Amino acid sequence: MAGSTASRAAGPKKAEQSARARSRPAAAAVAQRPSTGGVLQLLWREGRISRAEIARRTGLSRSTVSEIVGDLLKTRLVAEVGDGASQGGRRPIVLQFQDDAYGILGIDMGAAHVAVALVNLRGQVIAWEHRSHPVRTDPVGTVPLMIELSEACLRQWKLGTERLVGIGIGVPSPVDPKDPDGVSEVVMPAWRGHTVGEALRKRFRVPVLVDNDANLGALAERWWGAGRGIDDFTYVKVATGVGAGHIIRGEIYRGASGVAGEIGHLALDPQGELCLCGLRGCLATRVGSRALVARASALLQDHPESTLAGREVTITAIEDAALGGDPLALQVVGEAAEYLGIAVAGMLNLMNPARVIIGGGLARLGELLLATLRRSVSGRTLVSSIAPTEIVTSELGSRAVALGAATLILQTALADLRHFRNAAAGN
Numbered sequence: 001m002a003g004s005t006a007s008r009a010a011g012p013k014k015a016e017q018s019a020r021a022r023s024r025p026a027a028a029a030v031a032q033r034p035s036t037g038g039v040l041q042l043l044w045r046e047g048r049i050s051r052a053e054i055a056r057r058t059g060l061s062r063s064t065v066s067e068i069v070g071d072l073l074k075t076r077l078v079a080e081v082g083d084g085a086s087q088g089g090r091r092p093i094v095l096q097f098q099d100d101a102y103g104i105l106g107i108d109m110g111a112a113h114v115a116v117a118l119v120n121l122r123g124q125v126i127a128w129e130h131r132s133h134p135v136r137t138d139p140v141g142t143v144p145l146m147i148e149l150s151e152a153c154l155r156q157w158k159l160g161t162e163r164l165v166g167i168g169i170g171v172p173s174p175v176d177p178k179d180p181d182g183v184s185e186v187v188m189p190a191w192r193g194h195t196v197g198e199a200l201r202k203r204f205r206v207p208v209l210v211d212n213d214a215n216l217g218a219l220a221e222r223w224w225g226a227g228r229g230i231d232d233f234t235y236v237k238v239a240t241g242v243g244a245g246h247i248i249r250g251e252i253y254r255g256a257s258g259v260a261g262e263i264g265h266l267a268l269d270p271q272g273e274l275c276l277c278g279l280r281g282c283l284a285t286r287v288g289s290r291a292l293v294a295r296a297s298a299l300l301q302d303h304p305e306s307t308l309a310g311r312e313v314t315i316t317a318i319e320d321a322a323l324g325g326d327p328l329a330l331q332v333v334g335e336a337a338e339y340l341g342i343a344v345a346g347m348l349n350l351m352n353p354a355r356v357i358i359g360g361g362l363a364r365l366g367e368l369l370l371a372t373l374r375r376s377v378s379g380r381t382l383v384s385s386i387a388p389t390e391i392v393t394s395e396l397g398s399r400a401v402a403l404g405a406a407t408l409i410l411q412t413a414l415a416d417l418r419h420f421r422n423a424a425a426g427n
């Protein structure tokens with residue numbers, strides 16, 4: 001299932017062309033023959049397959065398949081194993097994709113944390129490092145922290161950095177394709193003049209790709225989670241801020257300048273509270289972490305019986321209290337779900353996705369959040385657009401963005417063998 005999904009996702013598509021162009025390694029490791037990408041993707045999808053079957057499935061001649069497989073063997077991406085179905089004679093050789101031959105770093109640069117995952121070529125997490133940090137206001141400290149946590153992950157890995165394919169980074173900001181290494185100065189003014197990926201590119205000497213966190217959460221769910229096999233869905237990340245990533249016809253939809261999906265800045269109340277973006281009454285001012293903490297703190301004055309009374313009110317404390325049945329916390333979450341429903345309903349009427357996947361910290365509340373959200377949405381949508389739309393929580397939880405960042409690199413690399421080194425040549 002994941003295979004057939006990913007094969008479509010991994011196909012060379014317009015939206016990924018520029019990403020590939022800017023991520024291509026400077027020194028090509030193995031020359032790319034025409035059709036190599038297709039054979040590589042077929043091998044990844046199938047896991048194990050014979051040369052004859054590759055020829056049959058791709059329409060390539062046996063000699064061409066042999067040449068391409070020869071290149072793949074040099075990279076150690078595939079290995080020959082002798083356990084194909086026996087036809088009575090000697091057992092035929094089949095080729096097996098080597099999920100653990102290389103690693104990819106996926107970095108979740110949140111507004112208030114940095115998390116780094118080292119994953120194999122099947123999206124399995126080998127190492128994980130997480131640290132709270134005021135990312136939004138501290139670019140000078142954040143970039144070294146990303147490097148430090150990346151190095152900590154690599155130390156837990158038996159292979160060396162020469163087997164690192166690349167680094168993907170998810171950021172809590174739109175990413176303009178014209179400035180693919182930066183974040184929006186509107187959303188993150190402290191980052192003016194700072195780049196996100198350049199220092200990592202220099203330190204690890206691998207391709208580094210940067211994308212919006214919600215886009216990458218969507219990509220991860222598409223390959224490995226609640227969006228598998230679904231061509232049109234929206235991932236909504238509810239955390240410090242609120243953002244959405246759209247998968248349309250199997251691909252991330254970024255819009256003309258990378259701003260598509262900024263659902264957090266939909267104005268719910270033109271007279272409302274001032275938002276980080278400079279506008280008033282954005283969804284983020286009602287549903288973001290800071291808004292929930294402020295709301296809970298205000299309500300506490302009239303609810304001394306709440307389990308939140310007498311302790312520091314944090315978003316995690318509110319979530320824990322709601323899960324424990326605390327009425328005040330449930331009221332705060334219920335109000336947030338109601339507001340979120342207004343924005344999601346508008347988005348459903350515009351985009352008509354088959355599924356809405358709720359991710360980010362608040363998603364761990366599961367049905368506590370979803371029940372009110374569904375009610376809020378269904379009261380506001382055209383019957384035709386809501387009827388077939390399922391609203392579910394993320395399957396990947398707090399690792400979705402880091403995993404999606406790694407997946408962005410995997411998707412790019414599976415289309416171009418030059419991302420993998422020629423082990424036989426020792427480079």
Ligand SMILES: [Zn+2]
Pocket residue numbers: 264265266275276277278279282284
């Ligand atoms: Zn805003």
